[in-house]
Amino acid sequence: MSKVIDSLPSLARRSDAAYLDFVEGFREFILGKGADFEDRLNQALVDEAARRGQDWQDVEHIREFVQQQPLGCLRDRLARTQQEMKWHALVRSFDEQRAKLVGELEHWASRGPGDLLLDPEFVPPSYVNVHFHLQPGGYFKDELSGFLYHWGTKVFFRGDNDADQLHARLTRFVPTPADGRVLRILDMACSVGQSTTAFRRRFPEAEVWGVDYSAPMLKVAHRRAAMLGDEVTFKQALIEHTGFADEYFDLTFAFIVFHELPLRVIEETVREAARVTRKGGVFAVYDFARTADKSPFQRYHRWFDARHNGEPYSQDFCDCDFDGLLRCYGFRVDATPLGQRAGGSGYMQNWFAIRE
Amino acid sequence: MSETPEGGTPLADEYPVYLPDPVVDAAMRMIVELSAQLWVERERRMVTEQLLESRGLLSREDIESFKADPTQVAAIKAERARFLEDVFKELKRIPVGPTHSKSG
Numbered sequence A: 001m002s003k004v005i006d007s008l009p010s011l012a013r014r015s016d017a018a019y020l021d022f023v024e025g026f027r028e029f030i031l032g033k034g035a036d037f038e039d040r041l042n043q044a045l046v047d048e049a050a051r052r053g054q055d056w057q058d059v060e061h062i063r064e065f066v067q068q069q070p071l072g073c074l075r076d077r078l079a080r081t082q083q084e085m086k087w088h089a090l091v092r093s094f095d096e097q098r099a100k101l102v103g104e105l106e107h108w109a110s111r112g113p114g115d116l117l118l119d120p121e122f123v124p125p126s127y128v129n130v131h132f133h134l135q136p137g138g139y140f141k142d143e144l145s146g147f148l149y150h151w152g153t154k155v156f157f158r159g160d161n162d163a164d165q166l167h168a169r170l171t172r173f174v175p176t177p178a179d180g181r182v183l184r185i186l187d188m189a190c191s192v193g194q195s196t197t198a199f200r201r202r203f204p205e206a207e208v209w210g211v212d213y214s215a216p217m218l219k220v221a222h223r224r225a226a227m228l229g230d231e232v233t234f235k236q237a238l239i240e241h242t243g244f245a246d247e248y249f250d251l252t253f254a255f256i257v258f259h260e261l262p263l264r265v266i267e268e269t270v271r272e273a274a275r276v277t278r279k280g281g282v283f284a285v286y287d288f289a290r291t292a293d294k295s296p297f298q299r300y301h302r303w304f305d306a307r308h309n310g311e312p313y314s315q316d317f318c319d320c321d322f323d324g325l326l327r328c329y330g331f332r333v334d335a336t337p338l339g340q341r342a343g344g345s346g347y348m349q350n351w352f353a354i355r356e
Numbered sequence B: 001m002s003e004t005p006e007g008g009t010p011l012a013d014e015y016p017v018y019l020p021d022p023v024v025d026a027a028m029r030m031i032v033e034l035s036a037q038l039w040v041e042r043e044r045r046m047v048t049e050q051l052l053e054s055r056g057l058l059s060r061e062d063i064e065s066f067k068a069d070p071t072q073v074a075a076i077k078a079e080r081a082r083f084l085e086d087v088f089k090e091l092k093r094i095p096v097g098p099t100h101s102k103s104g
C-alpha cells in the first residue's frame, strides 16, 4: 500500500526542471517575505484608510489605490509572470514527449487495480471553458491536462506536497459519522485523485469513488492510483449530477472545487451532495476562506486572483453565504475551523457538515 | 482570455499590461525570464562541473579550446533560438499605440 512510486512523469529536460525550480523559488520570494510586497502594500492601505478616516468598503476602491502604487503594479506584473512562466515551461516540456505520455495513459487505462469509467457522450458545460489559474487549455482541452495540472500544483505547493502530504493530512482531519460507518466515500472533483487514494488508505475496506468531468484528469488519476496499488474507481461526470443513488455515501468530500463553480452550480452541487450523502453522513469541504473580514490586501489579492489568475467565480464564492447554503439543503454545519494553511496566508477554510 | 464563463469576475486579457509604461512592463518580464535562464545555466554548470571533477575527466582548458563540429554548431544555434524566444517573446506582446491600457 505505501510503495514509494513517483507517478509524476519526468520533464523532457533537466533544464525544464531547473526552470520550474526557479519559478517555485521566485513565487515564494514575491508572495512571501522576500520581496515583502504583501505587508508593505497592506500597511499602505491601512495608512490610507486612516488618512481618509474610513475603513475600506468596496474592493473596487482598494483596487484603485493599489494600482496607483508603482509597487502594486510591479507586484501584479510579477505575480502574473511567474504563473505564465510555469505553464510555458510545462507545456513545452510535455509537448516534447507528448506521444510517449499519451501512450502511457492509454497503457494504464485498462489496467487495475481500480477502474476508470469514462463517458464518451460527455459534453462539457460552457462554464468550464476557463483557463483556471491560467493553465493552457484549462482542465480538459489538452489530452495531457492532468499531467500539466499535477506538475503545476507541485510548483504551487512549493514542494510541500510531493508525496501528497497535504492530501493525506486534509483527508485525515475529516470526521467520521457518529455511528462510525464508512463504507462508501465520494471525492467530488477529484482531479488527479490524490484525495481519493488518501481516503482509500485511511479506510482500506471502503468503496471509494472519484468524480470529475475531465477525462484527461481522470486518466492521470487512474494511472496514478493503479501505480500506487490503490483500488478506487474514477468516473466521468459533473459533480452537480453524479448519477449515484440517493444516500449512497457515508462520506462526501470536496477539496478546492467550489470556488471554481458559478453560483448556480455551487448551489446545485450542495443539493447533489445532500442527495447522495446518507442521513448522519458527513460532507467535508475545504475551500477558499471568506475574504470580507480579511485584511485589505487579502481582499485585493482575492480580486486579483479572480481576474488575473483565471478564477472568475472565486470572488462570488468567497462572498456567498456557504454555511447558509449547506443548512438550507439539510446539513448541520459544525463550526470547527482548522485554520489550515496550504500555500498562502490562511486562505483556506473547512466546512464539516452532517447530513440531517 | 477569450473564453466566456458563466457570470463571475470578468477575466483580464491574455497579455495584460500592469506597469504604466508597456515597454517597462515588458522589460520587467524579460528580467525575470533572464533570471530564470541564468539559474538554469548555473544549475547545469554546477552539476556538470561536479560530475566532471568527481570523475577526473576534464580540465577548464578543454572547455576553452573546444571547437564545435557542424552538427554541434546547429544544435547550439537551435538552443540559442529557444533562448531568444523565451526571453524576448515579450517584445511581441508590447501593444502598439502611445497610451497605456490599464490592466483593470
Ligand SMILES: C[S@@+](CC[C@H](N)C(=O)[O-])C[C@H]1O[C@@H](n2cnc3c(N)ncnc32)[C@H](O)[C@@H]1O
Pocket: A128, A139, A167, A188, A189, A190, A191, A192, A193, A194, A195, A196, A211, A212, A213, A214, A217, A237, A238, A239, A240, A254, A255, A256, A257, A260, A261, A265
Ligand atoms: C482545483 S481541482 C480540485 C482539486 C482536487 N479536489 C484535489 O483533491 O486535488 C478542480 C477540479 O474540479 C474539476 N471540476 C470543476 N468543475 C467540475 C464539475 N462541475 N463537475 C466535475 N468536476 C469538476 C476539474 O476538472 C478539476 O479537476
